[in-house]
Amino acid sequence: MTIPVLTIDGPSGAGKGTISRLVAKKLGWNYLDSGSIYRSLAIALSQQGVDLADEMAIVKVAETMELAFECGDELRVNLDGVDITSQLGLESTGNTASIIAVLSQVRAALLAKQQSFRQGVGLVADGRDMGTVVFPDAPYKIFLTASAEERARRRYKQLKEKGIYANLSRLTIDIEERDRRDMERATAPLAMAENALYIDSSNMSIAAVIEEALNLIR
Ligand code: C5P
Numbered sequence: 001m002t003i004p005v006l007t008i009d010g011p012s013g014a015g016k017g018t019i020s021r022l023v024a025k026k027l028g029w030n031y032l033d034s035g036s037i038y039r040s041l042a043i044a045l046s047q048q049g050v051d052l053a054d055e056m057a058i059v060k061v062a063e064t065m066e067l068a069f070e071c072g073d074e075l076r077v078n079l080d081g082v083d084i085t086s087q088l089g090l091e092s093t094g095n096t097a098s099i100i101a102v103l104s105q106v107r108a109a110l111l112a113k114q115q116s117f118r119q120g121v122g123l124v125a126d127g128r129d130m131g132t133v134v135f136p137d138a139p140y141k142i143f144l145t146a147s148a149e150e151r152a153r154r155r156y157k158q159l160k161e162k163g164i165y166a167n168l169s170r171l172t173i174d175i176e177e178r179d180r181r182d183m184e185r186a187t188a189p190l191a192m193a194e195n196a197l198y199i200d201s202s203n204m205s206i207a208a209v210i211e212e213a214l215n216l217i218r
Contacts, residue, residue, distance in 0.1 A: 005138035007130035013151030034127030042096035131193030
């Protein structure tokens with residue numbers, strides 16, 4: 001029997017991470033935060049001083065970096081044996097991740113890593129192309145979005161809670177820029193899978209979104 005997957009795709013700051021983690025916990029399923037893989041690669045590139053215009057050099061790092069995930073209350077990531085969790089959430093990391101995410105060979109190099117999370121009784125996978133490219137055969141798919149203003153507000157709150165300096169109007173501009181890059185790229189652009197359930201969470205509580213996700217599976 002194939003392992004069921006719930007894919008949750010959508011733009012930055014739509015709440016995919018929070019919802020996915022909580023739904024995975026409720027179901028006892030594995031959790032894949034695919035953005036953290038792109039983010040980890042961004043950190044590895046910066047550590048190694050790799051030129052972001054050199055796609056083959058980036059692919060090489062993507063193929064050789066060793067990532068270990070620990071999914072407790074917070075996702076912790078080790079890159080080549082070193083804990084990089086504190087750098088993962090930085091806006092600069094997210095921006096570099098979205099720049100290298102347009103490269104088709106880089107995406108191909110990260111595909112198997114993402115698919116290897118399909119283990120145990122089920123998987124909740126969050127990202128941009130989970131339902132369209134990485135797990136096209138997933139029986140359950142959600143496209144989760146919210147207005148750009150609301151997403152910037154949530155990101156602002158999240159960063160402040162972590163003690164990271166943030167500026168709301170700058171965040172809104174960055175989010176819109178990242179949306180545009182994610183939607184306009186040629187390979188695996190952010191798009192709703194044909195058979196996905198569309199949820200606009202702008203005016204919804206976390207509990208209400210989780211309920212919709214669980215209803216889809218029941
Ligand atoms: O979701 P998160 O903000 O952590 O993702 C960081 C960046 O990684 C996104 O802006 C996007 O460009 C890229 N990404 C992607 N495909 C995914 C997950 C993330 O292109 N499945």
